[in-house]
Amino acid sequence: MEYLILAIAIVVLAVVAAGFFLLRGRGRGRTAPPPETSAGGTAVLDDDEVATAAPPVDVPVAPAAPEIELPPPSAGRLVRLRARLSRSQNALGKSLLALLSRDALDDEAWEEIEDTLVTADVGVVPARQIVDDLRTKVKVLGSRDPVQVRAMLKEELLGQLGVDWDRTLRTEPHGNQPAVILVVGVNGTGKTTTCGKLARVIVGDGRTVLLGAADTFRAAAADQLQTWGSRVGAEVVRKAEGTDPASVAFEAVKQGIAGAVDTVIVDTAGRLHTKTGLMDELGKVKRVIEKQAQVDEVILVLDATTGQNGLRQARVFAEVVNVTGIALTKLDGTAKGGIVIAVQRELGVPVKLVGLGEGPDDLAPFDPDAFVEAILGD
């Protein structure tokens, strides 16, 4: 009996002990799990914590500095743009070659050749001279195979374009002064665009440029120039609309000297109502620049699509300022490439630059050989 009571007591004790340990174990399972971490080790906050966390702070982002572009150098530009030149001028070369290759080169054929040249804006006098020269050459040549005819025409066109002109654009600083380029021309010819493209050519050649927005007639012209300048890191000097253009030109050259810039390009207005006003203004701009530095180039911008009208404008500008070179724009938009011959003859100054499109790098130094090759095709 005593044994039975002892056994029951042991069983009761065992059950009580088991119950105690069981309850303890469950309580432990209810303790908060350790916080999870994201892959980066940052604690992931639960909803309550999110509600009490500090609100996100807007960190001010500095405006991105405009990216400075590095345009291609001047060398080889016309070769790169040759396709564009061929597209616009090839028809002229093709018809001249076809006419010159005819079996019978009678008076009628020569007249057609002359007409083709006049239609391409070569000008009446140069067209007649080209025909006379070609007639003599054909007589000397005797037989005419296509290769000979092409070589003969190339020689004649090169002679008319003038291979001996100095077409160097003086953009290099001298002494401790920058080169100064004054850009003149009627509004709409592509003057401001040419200033911007020229800045790219010079920067592409490894030099520094400052642009002077002396076309104070139109605020948009200065804005346009500013956009061109900022793309290549060129400083732009501008003043309020209506300011005396000469004061802008003066300031631009002054800053160019102070900043040891290589080249200062000054854009001018062309929209003046009287020729006298235009003369006075351009003359003053030039004189004021010359108080501090020499003007190395006066570039006249002409729109190739305006033909004889453009030549008339050219004459007016040439009377006002001593033009040292011509920038012929929009040559991609006309088949009348003969204007190069006409304008050089008219003004007695060389075409130094040609515009072949609206793209920022569609301005090239003029090279007669590449030009004639593009006209004649392969």
Ligand SMILES: Nc1nc2c(ncn2[C@@H]2O[C@H](COP(=O)(O)OP(=O)(O)OP(=O)(O)O)[C@@H](O)[C@H]2O)c(=O)[nH]1
């Ligand atoms: N197709 C073609 N368009 C050109 C060329 N050069 C300039 N242009 C365009 O001609 C238009 C007139 O150019 P601007 O530079 O504004 O003319 P602007 O003479 O300076 O006139 P303002 O700015 O009023 O002084 C623009 O749409 C140019 O993109 C070129 O070589 N080919």
